[in-house]
Amino acid sequence: MVDTASQQVDRAAMRRERWRLFTRTLRDNWRLFVGSKIGPIGLGIVIFFVLFSxxxxxxxxxxxxxxxxxxxxxxxxxxxxxxxxxxxxxSHPLGTDVYGRDILSQLMYSSGHDLLLGLIAAGAGVLLATLVGSIAAFYGGIVDMFFMRVADIMMLFPFLATLVALSALMNVSLLMLAIFLAILTGFGTTSIILRSQALQVKVKPFVEAARVSGGSNFHIIWSHIVPNVLPLSFLYMMFSVTGAIFTEAALAFLGFLNVRMSLGIIIQNANTSGYLIGTRLATYWYMWLPAGAVISLICAGFYFVGRGLDEVVNPRLRER
Amino acid sequence: MALLEVSDLTMHYRTRSGWVQAVERVNLSLDRGAAIGLVGESGCGKTSLAMSLLKLLPSNAQIKEGQILFDGNDLVPLTEDQMRRYRWERISMVFQAAMNSLNPVYTVRDQIVEAIQYHMPMRYEEAWSRVAKLFEFVGLDPGVMNQYPHEYSGGMKQRAVIAMALACDPDIIIADEPTTALDVIVQDRILKRMDEIRSELNMAMIYISHDIAVIAEVSDRIGVMYAGKMMEMADVVTIFQKPLHPYTFALMSAFPSVRGEKHELVELPGEPPDLISPPKGCRFHPRCPQATAVCSEKAPEFTEVEPGHFCACWNPRSK
Amino acid sequence: MPDTVTATDALIKVDNLSKYYPLASGLFSRVRHYIHAVEGVSFAADAGEVIGLAGESGCGKTTTGKLLLRLIAPTNGYIYFNGIDVARIPSGGKLKAYRRQVQMIFQDPYESMNPRKTLYDIIAEPLAVHKIGNIVGREQVVADSLARVGLVPPETFMFRYPHELSGGQRQRVAIARAIGIKPRFIVADEPTSMLDVSIRTGVMKLLLELRQEYNLAMLYITHDLAVARYMCERLAIMYLGRMVELGPTEEVLQNPLHPYTKALISAVPVPDPTFKREAIPIKGSISRPVDPPSYCRFYPRCPVATDYCRENKHPPLEDKGDGHYVACYNV
Incomplete structure (x- = not known):
């Protein structure tokens, strides 16, 4: 045994080592992400639309x-x-719509708003789901029962009907939709998935070790359970973005949203003015195809990023 | 002619970071009715060796060279289809963590019946009565065979798995850590019964364990493995009383015993090597207290130092 | 109960400790069944002493260890630490103060560390929770602890993740975590059972060295009597939640008095092919202590049982000389 008990640590060397190991972890994860092939494609698409908008x-x-x-x-x-x-x-690379408005401008304007909506809804929702799932799993018993019954209600919630009713009463903005969706994900399906992950973490001996060390419930949830649920949360966030954007498009198409312009509204305009019928579909392709393609591409982009992250987060998928 | 004659068997796994040299030029021979014990620490290649003998290997594994002569036939070039005739019918296996090798949704009887019918044309009732006989044979009450695995205790599951291994009257049973998860009293009973079965049926056994005490109790000969290589092999008394290889000696001096004199436990410094790039020369030389210059240059041959006592070392402890 | 079992000046003293778990019962069933996981366990440990707790799986040895650290709340009994009963202190400040002085080392080196934390975070956690020292001070403690358990130079290990280490190295990190706050009592739950023989010896020796250095009391839980022989001054054997024998380790192993201890020892394989073990006299197999009858737990399997054993309560631990306690009427 080497006796170094009284030796002073070299703090500068320690910092360098910490940085080296941190960047190495990042590099390793990046390599895995790139190795998934589909991940970088998704990231490319997402970055393109961020720049685009x-x-x-x-x-x-x-x-x-x-x-x-x-x-x-x-x-x-x-x-x-x-x-x-x-x-x-x-001057109008994608033509103009029935009112003479530039479709490319509409696309650029809308994709920015849709990205924001998707990220806010998914980010807030998954953050909520992580906390709900971790707390429900950690405390168990009546707390768990309460949150799981809430989740059941959320899953059975007739949210389309509610939105229809809501849009009749007030103007549903994008932010309101984002909050609405965040609550649905946060207390609904995603929280159930993250809770089952938290349940697996909760029984690990390192939680007991933290308990022996005097750690409070808050400490254990915050520094042991949440960090081990978070990678999965992040994964589900990517998939939730897709869901939120699709929902927005569908609702806007049905006319339930009070927004200036969105990808759904572009297609809705084409529809209500009668350009989505028969042979006109091909003639007036620029009225629906670009908007549809943007929705599909953004959703695919986030989905691909999620699939790439899956490779990083789930070690079982890794080949040796 | 021995029942099983393995010569220069080499098996590697392909991984992202390179070939894992899991089993490297291993020799062993096994006679009918004999029991050989393979000891070594985790990752020493003992389970890989067993899986190679049955050719139950994952797709990234490859037998690079060597022969597995069973009853005079080489198993290495055989196809999956041809191998099936040997697997279970001639050589069967009791897997590590046998507890988990039973399917929880079928009764134990049905699982053994299925194993029997897969290999032997037999009516269901016939197979059924055979299971009952097997149960009695391994010391289980045939009345429990209609139960599901979760109703069994750990020892009962282990016995059921042994019954399954015996189902087709094999010539060799490979038992990979057969009692590792069990308590000592249960372990003792099961090892005793396996030893009795061996002599009753004149069956050959290959025991694999990390526990030299368990191996010492049930084997005639012992092979000590380290980092994918066979280091030493001799009959059980010789290897305990006159270990030639420094690793064998280290393993024994680190092993505590409840009986006899309380000898000082000797610590072996370092850790087993990475098998993707094992040390040049003898794989044990970085941890060996007796290593000399030649050890890091050339790998020693596995040679017969005295009749029946094989060892791969440049500086054996004492002749 | 003779006083010497639970000497009053001992650092930790356990008196009549019990834990019953209710079995899940039917919705309308009024009868509650209990598993008596630990019942009437008493012993004491001095500072600097290692007490072994051995027995088969399900005998209650791990439950006892967790009860001592209050990871589980006891049903009955007392745990005196430094003369203060910690069995029933409410969670919060007082419990935290107790945990400032105790630590645990777990069996599985792969599961006992948060995979998302660096070794620094893992080892400094007890210090951070108890707000001991500032960051610079904690770094020094972590570095010293790492060096002490043989992971040198500490700077290169500090910010690694557990998965980058081997099993033996991880168990050394677990030990470093345990000694960082300078505890006075450690529960070690099978700390070497998942390690290979050549790695195990080093970890065992390290624990014994630290015991000396810190004057630690240690409860060493193990199923391996051979390991217990090397680790413990005194050894207790448990059977179905009851302590059946307690005494100086060598005495218990070489001269066992309880029929169960005898059976257990004769079942341990010996690494000597010329040694022939005696046959195990006991019959049957271990069951679960669900609503156990009040007579001796070992009665159904005991080779020397008499009617007296069935008609009386579970025998108390009695001193048969030189601190060798046995719970059996027929010794």
Whole structure:
């Protein structure tokens, strides 16, 4: 046995070592993520749409005239002689809709809002689900029973009908929808999944070790259970984003949302003005295809990122 | 001619970081009715060796060289289909953690009946009465055979798994840590019964364990493995009284006993090597108290030092 | 109960400790059944002493260890630590103060550490929970502890994750975690049973060295009597929740008095092929202590049982000389 009990630790060397090991862990995880092949594709798609929507306010401020390119009130008088909707031209690469508004601008504007909606709904929802799942699993008994019955109610909740009723009473904004969805995920299915993960963590000896060390319930939940549930939470967050964006598109299409413009509304406009019928579907492709493709791509992007994270989070999927 | 003659058997696993040299040029021979014990620590390749003998290997494993002569036939080149005739019918196995090798949704009887019918054309009733006989044979009340595994105690499950291994009258049973999870009194009974079964049926046994005391009780010969290699092999009394290999000696001096004089336990420094890039020369040399220059250069051959006593070491402790 | 079993000046003294678990009963059934997991266990340990607790699985040895640390609340009995009864102190400040002085080492080195924490976080956790020292001080303690258990240089180990270490190294980290707050009493629950022979010896020796250095009292729980022989000054044998024999280790192992201890020892395989063990006289197999009758727990399997054993209560632990206690009427 080496006697080093009185030796001073080299703090600088320690910091370097900590940094080296931290970056190595990051690198290892990144390698696994890249190794999944599908993950980086998803990340690429997501980054593309983040840039795509972030560039919109810049275009509006620098080159685009809001009178022409505003997603709701814009109108291009140069196209007056011909009727709207107008097929793609140089100034309107994806054409204009039935009211003469630039479809590309609508897409850029909407995808930003949809991304935000998806991330807020999924982020808040999964955070809530992590806490609910961890607390329910840790305390068990009546606390667990309460949260699980709440989850049952959430799963059986007629949320479409509620939204219809709600939209009749008040204007449902994107933020409200995000909160609504967050509560549904936070207390519903995701919390059940994360609770079962927390239950597995709870019985591990390291929880007992923390207890012996005098750790309080809060300490155990916060520093032992939550960190071990969090990777799975993050995974489910990616899948929840997809759900939230689909929901938004569906609700906007049905006209239940009070938003200026969204991907769902673009398609709804095409529908209500009668362009989604028969052969017109092909002629007026630019009225529905770009919006539909953006919805699908964003959702696929987050789903792929989730699949890539799955490889990092679930060691059982890793080959030796 | 021995019943089983393994020569230069080498088996590697392919992984992302390289080939794991799990079993490296292992030799052993086993006569009808004999029992050989393989000891070694976790990761020494003893289970991999057993799985290679049955060719029950995962898809990333490959037998690189060597022969497995069973009754004069080499098993290495055989196809999966041809192997099936040997597996269970001629060589069967009691798996590690046998507790978990029973399916919880079928009765124990049905599981053994299925194993029998898979290998032998037999009517259900016939197989059934055979299970009852097997149960009596391994010391279980045939009345419990209609129960589900979860109704069995650990010892009963182990006996049931042994009954299953005996189902097709094999010539060899490989028992991989057959009693590791059991309490000593139950372990003692099961080991005794297995030893009796061996002499009653003149069956050969290969025992695999990390516990040299267990191996000493039931084996005629003992092979000591380390890092995928056979280090020493001799009959049980010789290996305990005159161990030649420093690793065998270290293993024994680190092993406590409840009986006899309380000898000082000797600590073996270091840890077993990574088998992807094992040490050059003798795989034990980095931890060996007797290592010399040649040990890190060339791997010693597994040679017969004296009649029946094999050892792979440049500096055996004493002839 | 003779006084010497539970000497009053001992660091930790357990008196008549019991734990009953209710069995899940039917919704309308009024009869409650209880598993008597631990019943009437008494012993004492001085500072610097290792007491072994051995027996088969289900004998209540781990439950006893967890009761001592109040991971489980006892049904009956007293646990005096330094003269203060900790069996019934409410969770909160007082319990935390008790836990400031005790630690536990677990069996499974792979499950007893949070996989998402670095070794620094793991070893510093007790210090952080009890708010001992500042960050610089804790780093020093962690480094010293790591060095003490042989993981050198500590700087290279401190910020690694448990999965990067071997089983033996992990168990050393578990020990480092236990000694960081300088406890006075440690419960070691089979700390070496999952380690290989060549690794095990080092860990056993380390524990014995630390016991000396810190003047620790230790409860060493094991199913392996051979390991207990090397680790413990005194050894207690448990059967179905009851302590049946307690005495100096060598005395208990070489001269067992209780028929169960005799059977247990004769069942342990000996690493000597020329040694022939005597046959085990006991019959039957271990059951669960559900609503056990009041007579001796070992009565149904006992080779020397008499009618007296069945007609009287479970025998008390009695001194048969030199601190060798046995709970049997026929010794």
């Amino acid at each position: 972030a560039s919109y306010p810049i275009f509006m401020a620098v080159t685009h005239n809001p009178r022409i390119y505003d997603p709701v009130t814009g109108f291009d008088y140069d196209l007056m002689p011909t009727s709207n909707p107008h097929p793609p031209t140089w």
